[in-house]
Amino acid sequence: MSTPERGKRQKQRKVLLMGRSGAGKSSMRAIIFSNYVAKDVRRLGATIDVEHSNVRFMGNLLLNLWDCGGQDSFVESYLNNQRSHVFSSVAVMIFVIDISSREPAADMINFAATLRALHEHSPGSKLFILIHKMDLVPTEQKHKIFQQKTEEVRARCTEEGFTDQQVEFWATSIWDQSLYRAWTQVLYFLVPNAATIESMLRKLADLLDARELILYERTTCLAVTHITRASEAHNPYTDRFERISSILKTHKHSMAKHTGMLASETSFAEMQIKTGAFMFFITRLTENTNLAVVMPSDEAAFNAARVNVQLARREFAQFDIVEKKAARDLPLPHRQDGYRGQMYGMDESQYSLNDAEAPIRGYED
Amino acid sequence: MHTLFSSNILSPPPAPATQQNPFELLFNSAATSNSTASASNSSAHSSPIEYNLLTRRLQDERRATEDARHVEPTAVRRKGHPKLLLMGQRRSGKSSIQNVILQKMPPTETLYLESTNTVKTVSMQSFAQFEMTEVPSQLSIESPEIAYSEANFRELGTVIWVIDVQDDYLSSINSLVHTAGFLAENYPRVHFEVFIHKTDGLSEEYRYDAFREVRQRVQDELSDVGFGHREVAFHQTSIFDHSIYEAISKVVQRLLPQLPALEALLNRLCSTCGMQKAYLFDTASKIYIATDASPTFLKDYEVCSDYVDVIVDIKALYGWQQPAKKPAGGSDADDEGIGESVVTFERNGDTYIYAREITEHLSLICLMGKGSGIDKRVLIDYNVSLLQDAVVEVFKV
Numbered sequence: 218m219s220t221p222e223r224g225k226r227q228k229q230r231k232v233l234l235m236g237r238s239g240a241g242k243s244s245m246r247a248i249i250f251s252n253y254v255a256k257d258v259r260r261l262g263a264t265i266d267v268e269h270s271n272v273r274f275m276g277n278l279l280l281n282l283w284d285c286g287g288q289d290s291f292v293e294s295y296l297n298n299q300r301s302h303v304f305s306s307v308a309v310m311i312f313v314i315d316i317s318s319r320e321p322a323a324d325m326i327n328f329a330a331t332l333r334a335l336h337e338h339s340p341g342s343k344l345f346i347l348i349h350k351m352d353l354v355p356t357e358q359k360h361k362i363f364q365q366k367t368e369e370v371r372a373r374c375t376e377e378g379f380t381d382q383q384v385e386f387w388a389t390s391i392w393d394q395s396l397y398r399a400w401t402q403v404l405y406f407l408v409p410n411a412a413t414i415e416s417m418l419r420k421l422a423d424l425l426d427a428r429e430l431i432l433y434e435r436t437t438c439l440a441v442t443h444i445t446r447a448s449e450a451h452n453p454y455t456d457r458f459e460r461i462s463s464i465l466k467t468h469k470h471s472m473a474k475h476t477g478m479l480a481s482e483t484s485f486a487e488m489q490i491k492t493g494a495f496m497f498f499i500t501r502l503t504e505n506t507n508l509a510v511v512m513p514s515d516e517a518a519f520n521a522a523r524v525n526v527q528l529a530r531r532e533f534a535q536f537d538i539v540e541k542k543a544a545r546d547l548p549l550p551h552r553q554d555g556y557r558g559q560m561y562g563m564d565e566s567q568y569s570l571n572d573a574e575a576p577i578r579g580y581e582d
Numbered sequence: 583m584h585t586l587f588s589s590n591i592l593s594p595p596p597a598p599a600t601q602q603n604p605f606e607l608l609f610n611s612a613a614t615s616n617s618t619a620s621a622s623n624s625s626a627h628s629s630p631i632e633y634n635l636l637t638r639r640l641q642d643e644r645r646a647t648e649d650a651r652h653v654e655p656t657a658v659r660r661k662g663h664p665k666l667l668l669m670g671q672r673r674s675g676k677s678s679i680q681n682v683i684l685q686k687m688p689p690t691e692t693l694y695l696e697s698t699n700t701v702k703t704v705s706m707q708s709f710a711q712f713e714m715t716e717v718p719s720q721l722s723i724e725s726p727e728i729a730y731s732e733a734n735f736r737e738l739g740t741v742i743w744v745i746d747v748q749d750d751y752l753s754s755i756n757s758l759v760h761t762a763g764f765l766a767e768n769y770p771r772v773h774f775e776v777f778i779h780k781t782d783g784l785s786e787e788y789r790y791d792a793f794r795e796v797r798q799r800v801q802d803e804l805s806d807v808g809f810g811h812r813e814v815a816f817h818q819t820s821i822f823d824h825s826i827y828e829a830i831s832k833v834v835q836r837l838l839p840q841l842p843a844l845e846a847l848l849n850r851l852c853s854t855c856g857m858q859k860a861y862l863f864d865t866a867s868k869i870y871i872a873t874d875a876s877p878t879f880l881k882d883y884e885v886c887s888d889y890v891d892v893i894v895d896i897k898a899l900y901g902w903q904q905p906a907k908k909p910a911g912g913s914d915a916d917d918e919g920i921g922e923s924v925v926t927f928e929r930n931g932d933t934y935i936y937a938r939e940i941t942e943h944l945s946l947i948c949l950m951g952k953g954s955g956i957d958k959r960v961l962i963d964y965n966v967s968l969l970q971d972a973v974v975e976v977f978k979v
């Protein structure tokens with residue numbers, strides 16, 4: 218890998234989840250990270266102080282999520298005696314604004330004060346503003362209301378010294394795939410070696426002659442990234458990545474209910490769908506990711522693709538656990554089959570499934 | 583190299599390659615099934631000659647079943663088009679059922695449905711023309727407004743009486759019994775079924791007590807008016823879970839002349855391939871039109887039904903090129919629409935769901951039992967294609 222510091226050690230990234238009480242912060246967290254379904258979030262209570270959670274992504278990204286209870290007394294304390302503790306070394310702040318709020322003016326004052334603190338301690342941080350509970354806005358007004366709110370909020374960001382590039386706006390609701398879309402953007406921003414992953418995936422996609430590859434994080438079902446080749450470029454469903462996130466999450470719940478296991482424990486090894494128009498499979502790529510592959514409807518190419526993805530695991534695994542490899546003298550208790558820190562000499566004959574082409578080798582750029 | 587399936591497993595050759603005899607699925611007539619089943623069991627290795635013999639036997643038997651179908655026109659009184667009539671008190675949930683099943687309305691949206699004042703029919707073109715008509719609560723079964731002429735009654739399959747169990751659930755018993763009595767007297771071939779509806783949010787105990795009370799009252803009162811012999815089916819339903827689909831499925835199944843044949847096929851498939859449960863789904867409505875004889879659990883249906891959604895949704899996302907290609911499509915045209923899908927579990931590697939589109943409208947969804955692992959895949963694929971042919975035959979009129 219070209220940049221020496223990249224991926225050498227576990228990347229801890231601090232992510233603040235803020236917004237007023239009842240905005241829906243914990244609801245999102247529960248759905249994305251704890252396998253809740255939307256209708257279950259009503260059971261959540263208000264967050265007291267800060268709830269920390271550590272989520273491991275893609276091997277070497279450790280997401281350090283701060284769900285900050287939004288009641289005024291807590292916010293008061295974040296802004297004063299805990300100011301530097303809360304707002305220093307922040308990589309991303311996700312600020313949730315309830316579009317149905319009955320106190321929009323107070324929300325804005327709170328927002329501006331928070332921004333000021335953030336700019337003081339982490340001026341380079343990235344902001345994701347989620348205009349939330351959009352399901353409560355009538356469909357025909359959605360666009361207009363979102364635009365209005367965005368303009369209002371953007372003005373505040375500029376006032377507090379954040380550039381337009383630092384701030385992104387997303388309309389979200391826990392009742393549809395928009396939540397996955399927004400969080401996918403957050404994740405993509407945080408994944409340290411997205412470009413490297415993409416270049417590896419692109420090579421794989423070319424080799425398989427796939428229409429599309431989508432990399433999903435396993436527990437959250439969020440799309441990390443995707444490679445769309447020319448044959449799929451005109452797919453009219455531009456929101457298909459988050460729709461599939463949502464489908465996979467629902468499937469997970471369905472399986473969990475049937476087997477009586479926890480949703481967090483339920484995961485399929487592989488799912489295949491074959492039709493006359495396309496062939497699709499999704500399977501484990503690394504410890505933390507699933508790879509969805511969309512192929513043209515061709516039995517032989519499909520089978521070759523499945524085998525090649527299995528072979529590619531080693532390449533991606535090696536990449537995924539750079540951290541572990543550095544400390545390879547330590548025993549790895551959860552080492553999984555085919556999940557090796559190093560490439561061992563593989564029998565060349567096993568490669569030649571797709572014509573005589575040797576698939577996915579050496580990604581040293 | 584570790585592969586789950588061998589590379590050619592997904593397009594198995596027509597010749598059986600497994601130890602077990604895949605021809606076990608052959609569709610025997612009921613009378614001879616026992617003896618032939620054991621006979622084919624004993625012939626562990628099928629030689630080419632046997633293959634021919636068996637193929638011929640398959641053809642003979644098919645012809646036999648076709649003949650059988652032709653000589654029982656008395657049973658085929660309706661043209662296989664399920665027509666259902668929904669009746670019951672105001673706000674009992676008739677429109678909700680109609681909309682959720684046939685229009686895919688999300689259950690929460692039924693809250694905004696307005697009261698129905700005229701006879702309203704909704705139909706869906708699925709494996710058959712499937713029709714549900716709501717009768718406004720103020721109309722009785724004899725009233726001329728229903729416009730159910732003699733001819734219409736002849737086509738009618740089932741009258742469903744909907745009772746809101748969260749309301750005063752005994753208040754409509756009188757009109758229910760009146761309706762059942764009228765049908766028994768005039769149109770004895772029309773089925774009558776009762777949905778004890780809105781069971782969501784009720785305790786198991788309360789639900790069961792209410793169910794028993796309604797059933798008892800209806801049966802007592804029907805006996806009092808001399809129709810005690812009349813068979814009335816009762817179902818517990820709610821639009822907020824899969825129970826409404828399960829109930830409608832049962833109602834539709836009673837109207838299908840093909841049901842015994844389909845069940846026999848599914849039983850055979852399950853026992854031959856070691857499947858836990860097999861459903862034949864109407865893909866669009868997610869009603870199942872047949873299942874094998876093993877015990878039926880709602881949760882099995884749920885997971886299969888959810889899986890149909892997964893396939894349909896993903897197909898919608900990536901099937902976008904299909905319409906454009908169709909005119910140009912040559913030899914592949916046959917293949918289009920025939921989808922196939924499997925899920926393999928991480929936990930217990932051998933348990934998975936197997937799904938296959940049987941016709942444009944029907945899908946086979948199977949829960950694979952223990953021991954029906956990867957190695958059986960050729961056998962399963964092969965037998966399912968036999969079943970597919972047989973189902974297509976059964977529906978050919």
Ligand SMILES: Nc1nc2c(ncn2[C@@H]2O[C@H](COP(=O)(O)OP(=O)(O)OP(=O)(O)O)[C@@H](O)[C@H]2O)c(=O)[nH]1
Binds near residue numbers: 236238242265285353
């Ligand atoms: N309609 C709608 N309601 C939502 C949505 N997201 C969350 N809610 C509801 O908002 C309420 C508050 O959600 P929480 O997630 O507990 O709010 P919070 O931001 O964590 O609040 P604090 O912990 O007090 O800061 C819950 O009852 C959710 O059901 C949404 O997208 N649409």
Ligand SMILES: Nc1nc2c(ncn2[C@@H]2O[C@H](COP(=O)(O)OP(=O)(O)OP(=O)(O)O)[C@@H](O)[C@H]2O)c(=O)[nH]1
Binds near residue numbers: 779
């Ligand atoms: N809890 C619960 N409510 C239901 C269920 N089915 C329907 N409802 C509700 O019952 C109310 C009445 O439903 P409708 O479908 O309009 O009833 P209807 O029988 O068509 O009523 P009329 O047209 O006035 O005769 C609606 O608010 C539905 O949301 C159910 O299974 N459970």
Ligand SMILES: [Mg+2]
Binds near residue numbers: 242263284
């Ligand atoms: Mg909270």
Ligand SMILES: [Mg+2]
Binds near residue numbers: 696
């Ligand atoms: Mg109605």
